[in-house]
Amino acid sequence: MRTILKFGLTVALGLSLSGGALAQTKEIRVLLANHPYGDILKAEIPQFEKQSGIKVNVESLQESQLTTKLTTEFATNSSSVDVFMTRPLQDGKLFAKNKWYEPLAGYDFSDYPANTVSIVTYDGKPNIVPLVTEWQVLFYRKDLLAAAGIKVPTNFDELAAAAEKLNTGGVAGFASRGKGAAAVTQLSSYIYNFGGQYLDKGVAVFDSKEAVDGFRYYGKIVGSYGPRGVTSMSWENILPLFQAGRVAMWTDASVFYGQLTDPAKTSLGADKIGIANFPAGPKTNSPFYATSWGIAIASQSKKKDLAKTFLEWATSKELAAKAMGANITMARTSVWEDPAVVAKVDPGLVETRAFVAKNGYPTDRPFMSAVGEARDLIGEIVIESINTKGESPQIGDMAKDRVAKVNTLLRNTGEYGQ
Amino acid sequence: MLKVGYKILFYGAVVLLAAIVLMPFLWMLISSLKTQVDIVAWPPKFVFSPTFQNYYKVFGEQDFIRYFINSTVVAAFAVGVSLLLGLPAAYSIARFSQRRLALVILLARLMPGISFLMPWYIIFSRLGLMDTYVALVLSHVLITLPIVVWIMSSYFETIPIELEESAMVDGASRNYIFLRIILPLSGPGIITATTLAFIFSWNNFLFSQVLSMERTRTLPIAVFNFLSYADIDWGGVMAASVAIMAPALVLTMIFQRYVVSGLTMGAVKG
Structure with missing residues (x-):
């Protein structure tokens, strides 16, 4: 047994010496x-x-x-x-x-x-040296909008009306991420355009009336006109749906435009794919950049x-x-x-x-160390809102509760009020 | 007549269950032969012109041969070390009822793997073992050793002790008995343990993720080469998955007979 152990150690040492080449x-x-x-x-x-x-x-x-x-x-x-x-x-x-x-x-x-x-x-x-930026846009199907006689929506009312009209059996009128934490970044521009924010000077404020309106509106259009099972969808799921021609409009980051117009990745044809500015909200138009x-x-x-x-x-x-x-x-x-x-x-x-x-607004998420946990917490409100098409009476209370929890996260890392 | 009815029912159930189990696998196989456009097409295309471009990406553009070698070396050495240490340990546990020792070994398996990562990283990087097979093999032994010990100790218990006693009467030592009598009788058990341990090491993601680097990258990590920021090459992922599954599948098919009998032999002792 001892010889075996010795042999093993020698082999291990030999491998380590050969592997850990000295840096030039x-x-x-x-x-x-x-x-x-x-x-x-x-x-x-x-x-x-x-x-x-x-x-x-x-x-x-x-x-x-x-x-x-x-x-x-x-x-x-x-x-x-x-x-x-x-x-x-x-x-x-x-x-x-x-x-x-x-x-x-x-x-x-x-x-x-x-x-x-x-x-x-x-x-x-x-x-950090910034390398790549992205911003929220509206992707849409030119052919479907033209067939329905709809102009490209420029504000939230027009967006909801267009989504309703375009929502037919095989094609979802509208899609945006519904999967809790993943949706937080794409929800951000909706909240900004209603006049709300996730954090303000290191304090969570997404229980304000403006932010809650944002949650509700997002839940309404995604829940009512989104594809089936949207609350488990992030971009990985929505992108192929859009590429397969099963979504008429989609708000997400500009980064996906290249894939939508690339014939090797999307068979719809680049001429059918439109990109437009994110629609304006009741208060402002300041999508994330x-x-x-x-x-x-x-x-x-x-x-x-x-x-x-x-x-x-x-x-x-x-x-x-x-x-x-x-x-x-x-x-x-x-x-x-x-x-x-x-x-x-x-x-x-x-x-x-x-x-x-x-x-544009420079962040698309609560900008803090515990961003993952905060996204999970906010994601729960998103799912509740989508499941009830924005009607749930609990959204306000949920937002208050999650704000308290996010503030605790901020306090734990010493970022509260910074 | 009734008999025929039963037969139809039986085979119907077999086909249904097989379809449920095989569906994801078939889907993966089919998708690996499709272009990105065909993969996302709706309704799903079952008639399409197959392409091998995904496999070209896996073996041509990406260096999957190297990842293959890495995974094989790591799994083989991890299993080898585990057998070397685990077989005598299992024998000792079985013959001298060292239950507590067995539990400690199992404990290593029950602890969440991530709790080992930080200490390991510190140790391996200080020793200059990062990006070497040694670090990966040693970490994978944590996965493979408990499998070997647990399967083999219950297997050894099924071997009648009278065999050993009669050998002892003839003057055989413990070592002699272990090497010449017990091990030759344990073929199915060893094959089971080896196969399972190999597959667990082959599929390990967590340890390899942190402890491997470009040169020692293993297959499960390499699949992620096809996941880019905001862009997933589904065809590449599928082809890579097929390539990774193939050896494990072949191995299991060959040794399946032993795996099943080895597992039950340990479980039901007469």
Whole structure:
């Protein structure tokens, strides 16, 4: 037995020595997300390696895996990650609170819209370079609207009327995410347009009359005109329904437009797919215009100089212009002002972006560390509202109760009233 | 006449149950041969021109061969280590009624896996074992060892102790008895334990997710390569799933006979 154990240990040691190759001096580790921009970076990295002489060990992961991995590595204080892609709204607060981002002194943020920079700034210093933005829009079927003689809805009343008219047996008049926590981001613009908010200066306020009206309206149109089983649907479910021609109108993030007009992914034909500004609410029209992805340097990195060189390259104007050609809606302002670049972008995206750049609201969710828990809590109200078509007498009380719970979450992390 | 009626009923039920069980699998198989447009088509298309582009994506564009090798190496070593340590342990538990020891081993299996991850990460990264097979194999042993110990200890209990006693009379030592008498009699049990342990390791997601990196990425993690931000390549996911299931399926088919008899042998001891 002893010899067997000895043998086992020797093998283990041998494997470990061969596996843990010693790092070269000019080498960095980069974690990217499975994202079209991540794909562009991956393809261009050999070029960067040649120019800079820095070897880049790159790994790309699906977004929730990326968060799990980064959290584990940083929390155990033994990370070897130098640069990583990150979701400012989902991970930002928690990561910044734990000081996992290296503040980016000296990076030139003048080419980024002020509201995208404000969301990545902590203690007066930007922590993340915004990469990609997205905003809420209305996707619609041009052919179905024309057949029914309906104009593209521009406000909530018209939206409800159109949804009712378009809702026929095989085709849902309207769809938007119904699956609790996943719906929170797409509900946000409805609440904003009713004059409500999720949080105001670090205090949960989605029990206000305006916000409750938003919950009710969302429940009414999604519950009455949405596809069957909508309360278990996120974009993964609604997108294929829309692609199969079973939904007439859909409000979600602009990021899906590329797939809807791509003949390899949607057989309806690009000429039948419309994109329009999110409809106005009774109070205002301020749909979310959110920074969905950014890139940052790890504070635990031991090679911050090399990391910075990589970051400057990965966020360069040239790469942003290239990404725009693939309909990736970049955060940099200058690429949207360059006619040569904009010519390559789908006009629907250019027009709707021009609107939100002026009127948009910079977050699409409660912006806090415990965002996951808060989304679950708000999601419960969404489901109740959809199930009762917005009629439930409990929505107001539920909102009060969930506001108290979200405030407790905020207090627990010391963010209350901040 | 009545007999025929029963037969029809019986086979009808068999077909129905088989259809329910096989439906998701068939759906996956069919979808893996469809284009993205055909996959989302409504009503579902049953007549379509099959494409192998999804399989090309899996084996051509993505490096699934490497993930295959990774998964195989990790599962094989994890099972090997578990057999090496687990068989003697199970024998000892069975013959000397070390129930408490058996419970401790089971406890490791009952604890949520995520509670091991942080300590492991710290240990493995300090030892420079990240992105090596060693870290993955050791973590997977936590899954495979309890399976081996529990199946095998109840299996050993079914072997009549008289066999050992008569060997002892003839002067055989414990080690000799274990290696020359008990193990050769335990073929079905060992095959059951190996198959199950292999499949559990093959399918493990949680440990591999954090402890593997680009070079050691295993198959269940690699499936997520087809999930991008706001975009799911269903055809790729389906083809990858078929490719991952195939070895486990073949393995089970070959050893199924032993698996069933091995399981029941341990369960019902005369």
